[in-house]
Amino acid sequence: MANLNVNIAGLSLPNPVMTASGTFGYGIEFSDFVDLSQIGAIIVKGTTLLPREGNDYPRMAETAQGMLNCVGLQNKGVDYFCERIYPELSKYNSRFIVNVSGSSPDDYAECASRIDALDGIPAIELNISCPNVRQGGMAFGVTTEGAASVVREVRKRYHKTLVVKLSPNVTDIADIARAVEGAGADAVSLINTLMGMSIDIEHRRSRLSIGTGGLSGPAVKPVAVRMVWQVARAVKIPVIGLGGIMNAADAIEFFMAGASAIEIGTANFIDPQVTIKVRDGIDKWLDEHGCLSLQEIIGAVR
Amino acid sequence: MNKAVENLVVVENRRLTAHHSLLRLTSSTSLPPMIPGQFVEVLADGSTSTFLRRPISINLFDADNNELWLLVAIVGDGTKAIASKEKGDKLNCIFPLGNGFSIDINPASRVLLVGGGVGVAPLLFLGRRLSEAGVAPSFLLGARTADDILEREMFEQTGKVYITTEDGSAGQRGFVTNHTILADESFDMIYTCGPNPMMKAVASYAYNNKIRCEASLENLMACGLGACLCCVEKTVDGNLCVCKDGPVFDTRKLLWNK
Incomplete structure (x- = not known):
């Protein structure tokens, strides 16, 4: 048994495996399949200040080794989360992180401050990278000024671990990472989905209601590993890696590229028990390679 | 469960x-x-x-x-x-x-199960369960041709079977909603599963005749567990997941007749 503990800017986790926002609901949806307390942390679905209905159906298109989605941050708003969901989550002995989105820096900050008041939520992940809503999300995540402005406002009103989720749909992701580090982020997570499109050639139209969507799954993994590697060399804060992780070997690529922890997203749709399998697989790999701790392989590839 | x-x-x-x-x-x-x-x-x-x-x-x-x-x-x-x-x-x-069809109904109810194509699949299980509960189900099954009618014998062992085919090679020619059974008999409850245009036509018939109707939807899904929110259907309660809140919906909840 290697030591799998990780500490991300004060956020202490028993293992480095988290679930990616929007792919694991509130965790409760998967409680028949996995013991939620065994997962490093559960990042619950994107939450906004006000309720959002999301985009029209169809919101999903399957592609080669991946899928596109344009859900559009459907959620019942932060008050519903605090009053109705949070008490339910408190029944589980797990670590829940809330993914926060908004349409203005004030929006983000107000939403974050409401989550700050919840004792049982030790961190938030700021989504400045959703490709599926016009305002908010990616609009902020694609410029250094936009990204920094949101993080600065949130930092004023959020006092626990602040993770910022970065968009891959940029010219230089390391620049954005440096900007959010400078604005007060405690850690960065990457990558959010890659903007893509798929066309139904018989009907001569997009397979998605809003035309474009975010690509996830194994198809994006090499891009994600490369970006994690670039960012890990550019910032001093911890990097959380995600993008197409299906198994422990995939996760170890991310650690070697410089990630301190990882998130599993689309793979949850294929195997609802994948998180635990990846955790066990990382442990086994470390044992087999004579590593006493996960820390020994983080950033192994310079 | x-x-x-x-x-x-x-x-x-x-x-x-x-x-x-x-x-x-x-x-x-x-x-x-x-x-x-x-x-x-x-x-x-x-x-x-x-x-x-x-x-x-x-x-x-x-x-x-x-x-x-x-x-x-x-x-x-x-x-x-x-x-x-x-x-x-x-x-x-x-x-x-997901959630199933309502099977806790009055045994004296006259029920019609309307299926099209592979949409007949859940209706066999439903018909068997209704039959076990003392309800006598009738089936109205639509297919393109006689060769495309699935599990006909199994349905015939379970209840009365009415057939439509688009080419007239079995049963009455046309779509399920063209079948004379709909004009000749009255029903208390309709269950339907099949292509969306068929289900919408069946729901519309039920609505116009004040018959309770449940439809099983098959929107594109990713997770099947209510986590990804990809398979949503617009309802009177907003966007609901077909996988978790459905796949069976009371058609009065859907925005099909609007």
């Missing part, structure tokens, strides 16, 4: 048509209770171009023989891989998922 992820074993793969396979599956342990209308997320092992599981409705749950039946329409590489499984092969399944 607890959901499970399990490798079920193929007892038999019966080719019903060139494009349909009936997979009889079993387990080494006792299968959990299941309700008609619920579905299974099946891993398409060996599919070359697909990635996600395929949601397939429960055709029959035979508790006595510990069997779960899936009627698979081969529409792409995913369903082709699933339908190619042979006796003894394993099929990784997450089940039972």
Whole structure:
């Protein structure tokens, strides 16, 4: 048994495996399949200040080794989360992180401050990278000024671990990472989905209601590993890696590229028990390679 | 009701048509209770171009023989891989998922089960359950041609069967909503599953005749568990997940008649 503990800017986790926002609901949806307390942390679905209905159906298109989605941050708003969901989550002995989105820096900050008041939520992940809503999300995540402005406002009103989720749909992701580090982020997570499109050639139209969507799954993994590697060399804060992780070997690529922890997203749709399998697989790999701790392989590839 | 992820074993793969396979599956342990209308997320092992599981409705749950039946329409590489499984092969399944049809109804109710294409699949299980509860179900089944009518004998063992085909090669020519049974008899409850245009026409008939109607939807899904929010349908309560809040909906909740 290697030591799998990780500490991300004060956020202490028993293992480095988290679930990616929007792919694991509130965790409760998967409680028949996995013991939620065994997962490093559960990042619950994107939450906004006000309720959002999301985009029209169809919101999903399957592609080669991946899928596109344009859900559009459907959620019942932060008050519903605090009053109705949070008490339910408190029944589980797990670590829940809330993914926060908004349409203005004030929006983000107000939403974050409401989550700050919840004792049982030790961190938030700021989504400045959703490709599926016009305002908010990616609009902020694609410029250094936009990204920094949101993080600065949130930092004023959020006092626990602040993770910022970065968009891959940029010219230089390391620049954005440096900007959010400078604005007060405690850690960065990457990558959010890659903007893509798929066309139904018989009907001569997009397979998605809003035309474009975010690509996830194994198809994006090499891009994600490369970006994690670039960012890990550019910032001093911890990097959380995600993008197409299906198994422990995939996760170890991310650690070697410089990630301190990882998130599993689309793979949850294929195997609802994948998180635990990846955790066990990382442990086994470390044992087999004579590593006493996960820390020994983080950033192994310079 | 607890959901499970399990490798079920193929007892038999019966080719019903060139494009349909009936997979009889079993387990080494006792299968959990299941309700008609619920579905299974099946891993398409060996599919070359697909990635996600395929949601397939429960055709029959035979508790006595510990069997779960899936009627698979081969529409792409995913369903082709699933339908190619042979006796003894394993099929990784997450089940039972979603909410089923309302089966707790007055035994004197006159019920009509309207299915089109592979949409007839859950209606066999439903018809059996209704029949066990003392309700005499009638089936109205639509297909393109006589050769495309699925499990006709099984339906005939369960209740009265009325058929329409688009080419008139069996039953009455036309769509299910053209069948004279709808004008000749009256019903208290209609259950439907099939292509969306068919279900919308059936729901509209039910609405106009003040008949309660439940429809089983098959929007594109990713997770099947209510996590990804991809399969939503617009309802009077906002966007609801077909996988978790459905797949069966009272059609008055859907925005089809608006």
